[in-house]
Amino acid sequence: METCDVLADMSRNVEIKAKVRNLGDIVSKAKKLSNSEGTWIEQDDVFFTVPQGRLKLRTFQDKTAELIFYDRPDCDGPKLSKYEKCTLPDGSQIASVLSHALGVKGRVKKNRQLFMVGQTRVHIDNVEDLGNFMELEVVLSEDQTLDEGQVIAETLMADLGVEKEDLISGAYMDLLQK
Template sequence: MPSNVEIKASVRDHSYLMQRAKELSASDGTDIHQEDTFFKVPRGRLKLRDFLNGSGQLIFYERPDKDGPKLSSYSISPTNDPQGLGRVLSDALGKLGQVKKKRRLYMVGQTRVHIDCVEGLGNFMELEVVMKENQTTEEGVAIAHQLMQDLGVKEEDLIEGAYMDLLLAEAQQNGCK
């Protein structure tokens, strides 16, 4: 199963982060609009990513819910019918919720730097160090830590879990179901 080392953090200075990501990647990045629908599963997370252009991906992943760099193992299958697949999965498993985001993707070496605007939550940054064959988790963690420093991400900005978790927690706190 492929894996990556990832971190997620709140964004303090969006303009600075965008500029640093642009400099480090030597590119303007790529804009991606996504709707991720999460389904109820007994372990890990299962989400259907809809790129809103008739294509999508079914993604299963497992990772610990802790802040800081963590290893995530995943499986991805493309689909040309994300809406139809979403209906089937909702009927079979039940829907946990949906995350809508605008994402700017920058590639820095083997790392995907995502700068996200998440509907209902705000601005976040995510690093995904895509692990190479025979590369150790420690090497991936070191790359993530170096990029955090290069991008100005502070330890206190790190968050645990997924955007879906944050949205569910906020809904519960506000008395929504």
């Protein structure tokens, strides 16, 4: 599979995103691979208008938040994503400031079941107004190559029964705006 490339100096992961055909099947496989029931996370992501990449404020049920900038290509299959995160005790004030300063591009609300499989975050997402998706994020160490991350992603993809034709490009925000 081809991988697309982007920035430097940031945290990196190799990720894939795919439409889920059989929710029960993929959750069952993720539980087995992670040897856990997973963790449920409710997320409300507000995307801001920026000249490059994506900037979102992710707010959790307890009102804590993460401001996340990331840049990755919009292509199917494993792709390199570079990102920076800032954790905030309360996201409400920064949301207002960023909304006024940059403008809001859109909002994505989802319920996410997170499974850890080695160094990979396996997300099973129910996205409001879109449906069910699966996302893999292979978090790369400084000394790991993109190729090593791709192999891990492709192996997990196969283990979870994700087909190439189920892969999607872009972000949930892009799908909502179509």
